[in-house]
Amino acid sequence: MENGLWELLGSKGLLKRHEFIRILVQCLYSLGFKKSASCLEHESNILYKSADFGLLEKQVLSGNWDSCLAVLDRIFDSSSDHTRDTALYLVLKQCLVEYLKQGDISLALNVLRKQAPLLGMGKEKIHRLACDIVYTKEMESGEADSFLVQDLRKNLLVELEKLIPLPIVIGERRLEHLVESAVLHQIDTCLYHNSWDAVSLYKDHCCGRDQIPSETVQILMAHKNEVWFVQFSNSGKYLATASSDCTAMIWKVLDDNKVELKHTLESHQNPVSFVSWSPDDTKLLTCGNAEVLKLWDVETGVLRHTFGNNNTGFTVSSCAWFPDSARLVCGSSDPERGIVMWDTDGNEIKAWRGTRIPKVVDLAVTPDGESMITVFSDKEIRILHLETKVERVISEEQPITSLSVSSDGKFFIVNLSSQEIHLWDLAGEWKQPLKFSGHRQSKYVIRSCFGGLDSSFIASGSEDSQVYLWNLKNAKPLEVLSGHSMTVNCVSWNPRNPRMLASASDDQTIRIWGPGKPNKPEKWLDNQKMQ
Amino acid sequence: MYTDMDPRQFEHSVVDDNDIHSIVMSYLLHNCFNETADSLASCTGVKQPSDDRDNIQRRKQIIHFVMEMKALKAVELTEQLAKDLLEKNKDLHFDLLRLHFVELVCARKCNEAIEFAKTILAPFGTVHKYVEKLEDAMALLAYDDPEKSPLFHLLSSEYRQQVADNLNRTILEHTNQPSYTPMERIIQHVTVVRQYLTEENGKDAFPPFSLKDSLKG
Numbered sequence: 001m002e003n004g005l006w007e008l009l010g011s012k013g014l015l016k017r018h019e020f021i022r023i024l025v026q027c028l029y030s031l032g033f034k035k036s037a038s039c040l041e042h043e044s045n046i047l048y049k050s051a052d053f054g055l056l057e058k059q060v061l062s063g064n065w066d067s068c069l070a071v072l073d074r075i076f077d078s079s080s081d082h083t084r085d086t087a088l089y090l091v092l093k094q095c096l097v098e099y100l101k102q103g104d105i106s107l108a109l110n111v112l113r114k115q116a117p118l119l120g121m122g123k124e125k126i127h128r129l130a131c132d133i134v135y136t137k138e139m140e141s142g143e144a145d146s147f148l149v150q151d152l153r154k155n156l157l158v159e160l161e162k163l164i165p166l167p168i169v170i171g172e173r174r175l176e177h178l179v180e181s182a183v184l185h186q187i188d189t190c191l192y193h194n195s196w197d198a199v200s201l202y203k204d205h206c207c208g209r210d211q212i213p214s215e216t217v218q219i220l221m222a223h224k225n226e227v228w229f230v231q232f233s234n235s236g237k238y239l240a241t242a243s244s245d246c247t248a249m250i251w252k253v254l255d256d257n258k259v260e261l262k263h264t265l266e267s268h269q270n271p272v273s274f275v276s277w278s279p280d281d282t283k284l285l286t287c288g289n290a291e292v293l294k295l296w297d298v299e300t301g302v303l304r305h306t307f308g309n310n311n312t313g314f315t316v317s318s319c320a321w322f323p324d325s326a327r328l329v330c331g332s333s334d335p336e337r338g339i340v341m342w343d344t345d346g347n348e349i350k351a352w353r354g355t356r357i358p359k360v361v362d363l364a365v366t367p368d369g370e371s372m373i374t375v376f377s378d379k380e381i382r383i384l385h386l387e388t389k390v391e392r393v394i395s396e397e398q399p400i401t402s403l404s405v406s407s408d409g410k411f412f413i414v415n416l417s418s419q420e421i422h423l424w425d426l427a428g429e430w431k432q433p434l435k436f437s438g439h440r441q442s443k444y445v446i447r448s449c450f451g452g453l454d455s456s457f458i459a460s461g462s463e464d465s466q467v468y469l470w471n472l473k474n475a476k477p478l479e480v481l482s483g484h485s486m487t488v489n490c491v492s493w494n495p496r497n498p499r500m501l502a503s504a505s506d507d508q509t510i511r512i513w514g515p516g517k518p519n520k521p522e523k524w525l526d527n528q529k530m531q
Numbered sequence: 532m533y534t535d536m537d538p539r540q541f542e543h544s545v546v547d548d549n550d551i552h553s554i555v556m557s558y559l560l561h562n563c564f565n566e567t568a569d570s571l572a573s574c575t576g577v578k579q580p581s582d583d584r585d586n587i588q589r590r591k592q593i594i595h596f597v598m599e600m601k602a603l604k605a606v607e608l609t610e611q612l613a614k615d616l617l618e619k620n621k622d623l624h625f626d627l628l629r630l631h632f633v634e635l636v637c638a639r640k641c642n643e644a645i646e647f648a649k650t651i652l653a654p655f656g657t658v659h660k661y662v663e664k665l666e667d668a669m670a671l672l673a674y675d676d677p678e679k680s681p682l683f684h685l686l687s688s689e690y691r692q693q694v695a696d697n698l699n700r701t702i703l704e705h706t707n708q709p710s711y712t713p714m715e716r717i718i719q720h721v722t723v724v725r726q727y728l729t730e731e732n733g734k735d736a737f738p739p740f741s742l743k744d745s746l747k748g
Contacts, residue, residue: 105642112673123681127670134648134669135656 019167021046027175050168053161060157061150065095069119075164083163089125092116093132094156098149100133108133191471191478194453194498209479212452212469213493213501214516216483219509222249222261228273229447229490230504233281236496238262238298240284241510244271248286250298257500259512263301267294273445274318278325279367283344287316289333295344305346320365320372331360331374339363339374362403364412366426373412373426375400381414383426392428402447406455407495413458415446421460423472436460438477439468444487451493451501459501461488467503467513483511552577554713561703561712563591583708586612590702597695598688600637602630609702616705623701625655626694629668633685636671644672718742 007017021040025048028037041047049057052075059068068091076084092111099108116126161169171177183205187193192207199205225245232239232253239251239259250263265284270291277284283304287293293307293316307330308314314337319330327349329341338353339360359377366373372384378399383392398418405412405426413423419441422433439446439462448460457478458470467481467488486506494500501513552575559568560579565587572579589612596605606627609616617624628651635644648669655661667682674680684690700710725740 105645109641109672113675116673126673127666130669130672131666133645133672134653134665 018046022048023170023174023178026170027173030173030176052168053164056160056164057157060091060160061153063098063149063153065091072160075168078165083165085122085125087160087163088116088119088121089129090156090159092119092121092129093136094152096129096133097136097152101149191474193456196453208518209516210518211499211515212457212479213499213513214469214479214481215514216481216511217257217514218259218512219483220251220259220261220512221509222264223247223508223510225271225508226486226506227489227504227508227510228271228445229275230502230510231275231277231490231492232494232500232502233277233298234279234495235281236494236500238277238281239492239502239510240275240277241504242272242275242286242288243508244273246271248272248275248284248296250284250296250301253494253500257497257512257514259502263298265294265296265301265303267303267306268292274316276319276321276328278321278328279323280325283325285319285321285328285330287319287330289317290315292316293319293330305344307342307346317360318363320363322365323367323369329363329365329372331363333359333361335359339372361400364403364405366405367407367409371426373403373405375403375414381424383428394424396422401441401445404447404449406450408455411450411455413448413450415441415448415460417442421448421458421470423458434472434475436470436475436477438470438480439466440464445489446487447490449491449493451495452498457493459491459493459503461491461503461505463487465505465507467491467501467511479516481513484509549577554717557709558712558714560587561699563587563594563699565591586702586706586708590699593702594695594699597627597630597698598691600630600634600691602627602634605698606631609698613702613705616701619705620701622660623694623697625652625661625664627698628652628655629664629685630691630694632668633671633677636677637686641672 009015009017009020021044025037025040025044025046028034028040029048037048047054052071056068056071056075059065059071069088072084072087072091076087092115095111095115096108099105099111112126112130116129179201183199183201186205187199190205190207192209192211193205194207194211220241223241223243223245225243227241227243229242230239237253239253240248241251242248246266246268248265248268249261250265251259252262253259265286268286268288268291271288272286272291273288275284275286277298282298284296284298285293286296292314294303295305295307296302297304307316313334315332315334316330316337317333319328321328327341327343329339331339335358336353338351338357340348340352341350342348357376361375361377363375364373365371370385370387372386374382374384376382379396381394381396381400381403383394385391396414396416398416398420400414400416402415403412404414409426411423411425413421415421419437419439421436421439423436424430424433436458439460441463444463446461446463448458451457451459456472458472460468460470462468465482465484465486465488467484468477469479469481470476471478481503484503484505484507488503488505490504492502494502499515503511503513505511552571556568556571556577556579559565559571560583565584568579568587571577589608593605593608593612596602596608606617606624617627632644632648632652635641635647652665652668656665668685670682671677671680671685677683678686704710722740725737728737729739731737
């Protein structure tokens, strides 16, 4: 005990050696290695159980209540009155239980009348003890079952342990907790972190490019003109694309993550710039800036309905579904059309029209169906709570081109033509948005999306034909993916596969991106610096 | 609102003697003063309903048992008199049982008291409104001298009187008799009316009703 008691460990000398050994002993005990634990106790001369606690344990288990109370008095000397009172209460209650079991009423009453006040127990607690005599089951006088009494004493000890202050008693599983804290902290600073697999303790945790989609694994060529929109279905099993060739296409994602064409949806007369999957993935909506809204059946690829009573002037720039997959809402680029809510049979349920409803740039419904977010031409975002009719307005300083909501419904991002992506919270607590930049956007509609584990990443298209990826913790891009030869208009991150991303480009192709090769050592260091 | 009759002209209002005798009689019967009632009847000739005799005798006994710290006997007689009365008046039943517990504690029969509490009183503890009352009673166990405890009022004769009165009224109600005497009602009325007049006209015109002053004449 003499040598090394006050010795310090760790490169900064912050860790006390005897504490370190004590939690090691605790860990060995909790893992079931009793022999090793007591061997370590012997070798190091450091016991897991402090002397005071050992003494208390002995008194409680043998029912020496007077000595027990004396030890408690010492232990709780500097504690708050409340913990001390609770400990006293528990011990006296056990005394009552034991005396009543023996049928010794006068001893029991003596505890209440003489001992409790002598120990300084408050009137309220004494009255509570009196009540316990009647209420508590254990106070049935019966055979003084010695096993039962021992069990009760052990329980008392467990309860007392919870009240006893450090360092006489230390919290459970202390070492495990400390290691886990360190790991969580490393994960926090890990920018590529994209899965909840268990981490290795052998090295400091730091994920690499192999965790996120960063290499082209497939190029889809089927559209005959610029591809303006791409989106995975909610199940991640399908992909929908829309093109200026006036078609939309439904693709299937196979088990090996290869994508193949399933349906080509032909009916539109004009370029299709937007699609929306119903929450149950059975229906698809397609529309365009100068084109009407159509509803398709996903399984068969058959056109179900064209909205707007065959009025070819009813152009819809964007649309969104409600969680019931039976109602949808669409916004028009023509201010006279306004915003309209429909059912899937084409019946109008509700409409917002008038001077307050200018041209709609983009529209979304939160996953819980409670709020509708609309981007109005061209700098205003309005969040309307559909039931309370409460509206929140955010005015951006630059034109907004697109809107995307996170899957947990807590955040949304907008792309601005000033080459910034702004992240806002739906709860409305933030005064300023989080800003992300690095990509190119000035002339065209460029879209972005959330993705990855817990939506901790953002992906965006760009006018420099690259795909940009950010970790939400960092305003500068994490990865820049090259491959396309022209402007990348839209991206979609597979909601069920955090390592799969799709991008749509003016070069008429769609690229599927998958896990990259692990970082080269130089790149590794770069990531660390970025913090 | 105001009639021709000035409220201060009450001295001109005529009171029938028979009415007064009835009021007194009803008071005596309510409180089971049967001997005094007999005396009044023979002096004034005012009638007393005869089928009430039995009821009065029983109520008298029950009340006495409560005051004499024999709550269980009171309960027994009440159940004989009116089978489901205590079932329908759980609060009263509880108060009576609790009195018995207090009696046992006072008599230093703590063992019995604890047994009684566990078997008979504890079940009431599942209902929220009885919990505090139960705790008050149990607390008596923590004192060598219950009279010196903060709950000493449970031992007082005032408290027993309160319970006894409550029991009396409940029995009368149960047997379809008025639970409040005309005397009480009259005093209540006068107090309220005078209060109203005072508010309308000020203290000098109509001072609030005081029984003590009225008794002085």
